[in-house]
Amino acid sequence: MTDKSPVLLSAYVVLLIAVIYAPVMLIPLFSLNDAIYVTLPLKGLTFEWYQQLAGNQKMLEALSNSLGLAVASSVVSTALATLTALGLRQQPFRGQYGLVGIIVLPLVIPPVVLGVALIGILRNYFHLPASLTSIAIGHILLCLPFAFLTVATRLQAIDKNFEEASRDLGEGALATFLRVTLPLALPAIISSLLLCFTISFDEFVLAFFLGGNEPTLPVFIFSQLRFPNRLPSVLALGTCILTVSFLMLLTSAWASRSSYPTTSRGPDDQLSQL
Numbered sequence: 264m265t266d267k268s269p270v271l272l273s274a275y276v277v278l279l280i281a282v283i284y285a286p287v288m289l290i291p292l293f294s295l296n297d298a299i300y301v302t303l304p305l306k307g308l309t310f311e312w313y314q315q316l317a318g319n320q321k322m323l324e325a326l327s328n329s330l331g332l333a334v335a336s337s338v339v340s341t342a343l344a345t346l347t348a349l350g351l352r353q354q355p356f357r358g359q360y361g362l363v364g365i366i367v368l369p370l371v372i373p374p375v376v377l378g379v380a381l382i383g384i385l386r387n388y389f390h391l392p393a394s395l396t397s398i399a400i401g402h403i404l405l406c407l408p409f410a411f412l413t414v415a416t417r418l419q420a421i422d423k424n425f426e427e428a429s430r431d432l433g434e435g436a437l438a439t440f441l442r443v444t445l446p447l448a449l450p451a452i453i454s455s456l457l458l459c460f461t462i463s464f465d466e467f468v469l470a471f472f473l474g475g476n477e478p479t480l481p482v483f484i485f486s487q488l489r490f491p492n493r494l495p496s497v498l499a500l501g502t503c504i505l506t507v508s509f510l511m512l513l514t515s516a517w518a519s520r521s522s523y524p525t526t527s528r529g530p531d532d533q534l535s536q537l
Protein backbone atom coordinates (compact mmCIF):
# COMPACT_ATOMS: atom_id res chain seq x y z
CA MET A 264 0.00 0.00 0.00
CA THR A 265 2.87 2.33 0.80
CA ASP A 266 4.58 1.60 -2.52
CA LYS A 267 1.43 2.64 -4.41
CA SER A 268 0.94 5.91 -2.54
CA PRO A 269 3.34 8.01 -4.72
CA VAL A 270 1.71 6.63 -7.87
CA LEU A 271 -1.79 7.41 -6.63
CA LEU A 272 -0.73 10.86 -5.51
CA SER A 273 0.84 11.59 -8.90
CA ALA A 274 -2.28 10.37 -10.68
CA TYR A 275 -4.44 12.57 -8.46
CA VAL A 276 -2.28 15.64 -9.20
CA VAL A 277 -2.41 14.98 -12.96
CA LEU A 278 -6.19 14.52 -12.82
CA LEU A 279 -6.63 17.70 -10.78
CA ILE A 280 -4.52 19.75 -13.19
CA ALA A 281 -6.44 18.31 -16.15
CA VAL A 282 -9.82 19.17 -14.65
CA ILE A 283 -8.75 22.74 -13.86
CA TYR A 284 -6.72 23.65 -16.93
CA ALA A 285 -8.04 21.46 -19.75
CA PRO A 286 -11.04 23.76 -20.45
CA VAL A 287 -8.69 26.76 -20.49
CA MET A 288 -6.33 25.06 -22.91
CA LEU A 289 -9.23 24.59 -25.34
CA ILE A 290 -9.45 28.36 -25.85
CA PRO A 291 -6.29 28.58 -28.03
CA LEU A 292 -7.44 25.53 -29.96
CA PHE A 293 -10.88 26.91 -30.82
CA SER A 294 -9.42 30.35 -31.59
CA LEU A 295 -7.84 28.75 -34.67
CA ASN A 296 -11.08 27.13 -35.81
CA ASP A 297 -12.35 28.28 -39.21
CA ALA A 298 -15.94 28.49 -37.96
CA ILE A 299 -17.97 30.65 -35.59
CA TYR A 300 -19.13 27.67 -33.55
CA VAL A 301 -17.14 25.98 -30.78
CA THR A 302 -17.38 22.38 -31.93
CA LEU A 303 -15.16 19.39 -32.56
CA PRO A 304 -13.79 18.34 -34.98
CA LEU A 305 -12.41 21.64 -36.19
CA LYS A 306 -13.61 22.83 -39.57
CA GLY A 307 -10.17 24.10 -40.43
CA LEU A 308 -7.29 26.20 -39.16
CA THR A 309 -7.14 29.95 -39.67
CA PHE A 310 -5.57 33.09 -38.20
CA GLU A 311 -8.40 35.30 -39.49
CA TRP A 312 -9.78 36.00 -36.02
CA TYR A 313 -6.41 37.29 -34.83
CA GLN A 314 -6.22 39.60 -37.85
CA GLN A 315 -9.64 41.04 -37.02
CA LEU A 316 -8.46 42.05 -33.57
CA ALA A 317 -6.08 44.65 -34.99
CA GLY A 318 -8.95 46.47 -36.73
CA ASN A 319 -11.39 46.44 -33.81
CA GLN A 320 -11.27 50.03 -32.52
CA LYS A 321 -13.54 49.43 -29.51
CA MET A 322 -11.41 46.49 -28.44
CA LEU A 323 -8.24 48.58 -28.72
CA GLU A 324 -9.81 51.32 -26.58
CA ALA A 325 -10.82 48.77 -23.94
CA LEU A 326 -7.30 47.31 -24.07
CA SER A 327 -5.84 50.79 -23.56
CA ASN A 328 -8.12 51.35 -20.55
CA SER A 329 -7.12 48.04 -18.99
CA LEU A 330 -3.41 48.61 -19.53
CA GLY A 331 -3.58 52.09 -17.99
CA LEU A 332 -5.54 50.83 -15.00
CA ALA A 333 -3.22 47.86 -14.52
CA VAL A 334 -0.09 50.02 -14.57
CA ALA A 335 -1.54 52.63 -12.20
CA SER A 336 -2.98 50.04 -9.81
CA SER A 337 0.20 47.97 -9.66
CA VAL A 338 2.46 50.99 -9.07
CA VAL A 339 0.26 52.61 -6.42
CA SER A 340 -0.49 49.32 -4.64
CA THR A 341 3.15 48.29 -4.55
CA ALA A 342 4.27 51.74 -3.34
CA LEU A 343 1.68 51.80 -0.55
CA ALA A 344 2.46 48.21 0.42
CA THR A 345 6.21 48.86 0.50
CA LEU A 346 5.85 51.98 2.66
CA THR A 347 3.48 50.20 5.03
CA ALA A 348 5.70 47.13 5.30
CA LEU A 349 8.75 49.31 5.96
CA GLY A 350 6.90 51.24 8.66
CA LEU A 351 5.73 48.09 10.42
CA ARG A 352 9.23 46.63 10.21
CA GLN A 353 11.01 49.70 11.56
CA GLN A 354 8.47 50.82 14.16
CA PRO A 355 6.36 47.93 15.53
CA PHE A 356 3.43 49.07 17.65
CA ARG A 357 0.58 47.61 19.63
CA GLY A 358 -2.27 46.82 17.30
CA GLN A 359 -0.15 46.30 14.21
CA TYR A 360 -1.72 42.90 13.63
CA GLY A 361 -5.11 44.58 13.52
CA LEU A 362 -3.77 46.93 10.82
CA VAL A 363 -2.45 43.97 8.85
CA GLY A 364 -5.86 42.33 9.15
CA ILE A 365 -7.52 45.44 7.71
CA ILE A 366 -5.04 45.53 4.83
CA VAL A 367 -5.68 41.90 3.83
CA LEU A 368 -9.43 42.12 4.42
CA PRO A 369 -10.28 42.45 0.69
CA LEU A 370 -8.96 38.92 0.25
CA VAL A 371 -11.90 37.47 2.17
CA ILE A 372 -14.62 39.88 1.01
CA PRO A 373 -16.51 38.66 -2.09
CA PRO A 374 -15.83 40.97 -5.05
CA VAL A 375 -19.57 41.51 -5.55
CA VAL A 376 -19.95 42.77 -1.99
CA LEU A 377 -16.84 44.92 -2.36
CA GLY A 378 -18.14 46.39 -5.61
CA VAL A 379 -21.56 47.27 -4.17
CA ALA A 380 -19.93 48.85 -1.11
CA LEU A 381 -17.58 50.95 -3.23
CA ILE A 382 -20.46 52.18 -5.39
CA GLY A 383 -22.28 53.52 -2.35
CA ILE A 384 -19.18 55.07 -0.77
CA LEU A 385 -17.74 56.70 -3.90
CA ARG A 386 -21.04 58.10 -5.14
CA ASN A 387 -22.72 59.14 -1.89
CA TYR A 388 -19.76 60.40 0.10
CA PHE A 389 -17.19 61.43 -2.53
CA HIS A 390 -19.63 62.23 -5.36
CA LEU A 391 -17.42 60.32 -7.77
CA PRO A 392 -19.29 59.01 -10.83
CA ALA A 393 -18.71 55.66 -12.46
CA SER A 394 -15.45 56.05 -14.36
CA LEU A 395 -11.96 54.69 -14.79
CA THR A 396 -10.99 56.55 -11.63
CA SER A 397 -13.55 54.60 -9.63
CA ILE A 398 -12.28 51.35 -11.12
CA ALA A 399 -8.70 52.32 -10.28
CA ILE A 400 -9.64 52.88 -6.62
CA GLY A 401 -11.30 49.47 -6.50
CA HIS A 402 -8.35 47.77 -8.15
CA ILE A 403 -5.86 49.39 -5.78
CA LEU A 404 -7.93 48.19 -2.84
CA LEU A 405 -8.01 44.69 -4.32
CA CYS A 406 -4.31 44.53 -5.20
CA LEU A 407 -3.00 46.03 -1.95
CA PRO A 408 -3.20 42.78 0.10
CA PHE A 409 -1.26 40.83 -2.54
CA ALA A 410 1.39 43.53 -2.77
CA PHE A 411 1.69 43.86 1.00
CA LEU A 412 2.05 40.13 1.62
CA THR A 413 4.64 39.80 -1.14
CA VAL A 414 6.81 42.73 -0.06
CA ALA A 415 6.37 42.36 3.72
CA THR A 416 7.41 38.71 3.63
CA ARG A 417 10.66 39.61 1.90
CA LEU A 418 11.38 42.59 4.17
CA GLN A 419 10.91 40.47 7.26
CA ALA A 420 13.45 37.99 5.89
CA ILE A 421 16.15 40.68 5.51
CA ASP A 422 18.62 40.64 8.38
CA LYS A 423 18.65 44.03 10.12
CA ASN A 424 22.39 43.60 10.70
CA PHE A 425 22.88 44.63 7.05
CA GLU A 426 21.24 47.98 7.67
CA GLU A 427 22.97 48.45 10.99
CA ALA A 428 26.33 47.76 9.33
CA SER A 429 25.54 50.41 6.74
CA ARG A 430 24.64 52.94 9.41
CA ASP A 431 27.84 52.13 11.33
CA LEU A 432 29.82 52.86 8.17
CA GLY A 433 28.40 56.37 8.08
CA GLU A 434 25.43 56.05 5.72
CA GLY A 435 22.21 57.90 6.54
CA ALA A 436 18.71 56.41 6.62
CA LEU A 437 17.93 57.28 3.00
CA ALA A 438 21.27 56.04 1.67
CA THR A 439 20.89 52.82 3.68
CA PHE A 440 17.45 52.26 2.19
CA LEU A 441 18.60 52.95 -1.37
CA ARG A 442 21.86 50.98 -1.20
CA VAL A 443 20.95 48.11 1.14
CA THR A 444 17.25 47.59 1.81
CA LEU A 445 15.92 48.39 -1.66
CA PRO A 446 18.33 46.11 -3.61
CA LEU A 447 17.55 43.22 -1.25
CA ALA A 448 13.79 43.80 -1.55
CA LEU A 449 13.78 44.63 -5.26
CA PRO A 450 12.91 41.11 -6.54
CA ALA A 451 9.85 41.05 -4.27
CA ILE A 452 8.85 44.54 -5.43
CA ILE A 453 9.11 43.46 -9.06
CA SER A 454 7.12 40.35 -8.25
CA SER A 455 4.46 42.51 -6.59
CA LEU A 456 4.26 44.81 -9.62
CA LEU A 457 3.78 41.91 -12.01
CA LEU A 458 1.26 40.15 -9.79
CA CYS A 459 -0.81 43.30 -9.21
CA PHE A 460 -0.69 44.14 -12.92
CA THR A 461 -2.11 40.72 -13.78
CA ILE A 462 -4.82 40.92 -11.11
CA SER A 463 -5.94 44.37 -12.22
CA PHE A 464 -5.78 43.55 -15.93
CA ASP A 465 -7.94 40.43 -15.55
CA GLU A 466 -10.39 41.78 -12.95
CA PHE A 467 -14.04 41.86 -14.06
CA VAL A 468 -16.48 42.24 -11.17
CA LEU A 469 -15.26 45.58 -9.79
CA ALA A 470 -14.83 46.97 -13.31
CA PHE A 471 -18.39 45.91 -14.14
CA PHE A 472 -19.84 47.61 -11.05
CA LEU A 473 -17.69 50.75 -11.04
CA GLY A 474 -17.19 51.36 -14.75
CA GLY A 475 -19.01 53.92 -16.85
CA ASN A 476 -18.87 54.44 -20.60
CA GLU A 477 -15.21 53.43 -20.74
CA PRO A 478 -15.17 49.64 -20.37
CA THR A 479 -12.12 47.61 -19.50
CA LEU A 480 -11.11 44.66 -21.61
CA PRO A 481 -12.83 41.96 -19.46
CA VAL A 482 -16.08 43.98 -19.52
CA PHE A 483 -15.75 44.40 -23.29
CA ILE A 484 -15.27 40.65 -23.72
CA PHE A 485 -18.35 39.97 -21.60
CA SER A 486 -20.42 42.32 -23.78
CA GLN A 487 -19.32 40.51 -26.95
CA LEU A 488 -20.49 37.11 -25.77
CA ARG A 489 -24.08 38.02 -26.64
CA PHE A 490 -23.24 37.87 -30.36
CA PRO A 491 -22.38 34.38 -31.67
CA ASN A 492 -20.54 35.71 -34.74
CA ARG A 493 -18.08 37.57 -32.48
CA LEU A 494 -17.19 34.54 -30.38
CA PRO A 495 -14.13 33.52 -32.46
CA SER A 496 -12.59 36.98 -32.04
CA VAL A 497 -13.24 36.76 -28.30
CA LEU A 498 -11.49 33.39 -28.21
CA ALA A 499 -8.51 34.85 -30.05
CA LEU A 500 -8.40 37.77 -27.64
CA GLY A 501 -8.69 35.38 -24.71
CA THR A 502 -5.74 33.41 -26.04
CA CYS A 503 -3.61 36.55 -26.17
CA ILE A 504 -4.60 37.50 -22.62
CA LEU A 505 -3.98 33.96 -21.38
CA THR A 506 -0.50 33.92 -22.89
CA VAL A 507 0.51 37.31 -21.50
CA SER A 508 -0.94 36.54 -18.05
CA PHE A 509 0.88 33.22 -17.90
CA LEU A 510 4.19 34.80 -18.84
CA MET A 511 3.77 37.59 -16.29
CA LEU A 512 2.84 35.20 -13.48
CA LEU A 513 5.77 32.98 -14.41
CA THR A 514 8.09 35.99 -14.28
CA SER A 515 6.57 37.05 -10.96
CA ALA A 516 7.12 33.59 -9.47
CA TRP A 517 10.70 33.55 -10.73
CA ALA A 518 11.40 37.01 -9.30
CA SER A 519 9.85 36.06 -5.98
CA ARG A 520 11.90 32.87 -5.77
CA SER A 521 15.13 34.64 -6.71
CA SER A 522 14.64 37.10 -3.85
CA TYR A 523 15.70 34.44 -1.35
CA PRO A 524 19.37 33.46 -1.10
CA THR A 525 20.17 29.86 -1.97
CA THR A 526 23.40 29.78 -0.05
CA SER A 527 24.25 30.81 3.46
CA ARG A 528 26.50 33.88 3.49
CA GLY A 529 27.43 36.39 6.09
CA PRO A 530 26.40 40.06 6.07
CA ASP A 531 29.83 41.18 4.80
CA ASP A 532 29.63 38.80 1.81
CA GLN A 533 26.14 39.96 0.82
CA LEU A 534 26.84 43.66 1.38
CA SER A 535 29.94 43.44 -0.79
CA GLN A 536 27.73 42.50 -3.77
CA LEU A 537 25.35 45.45 -3.40
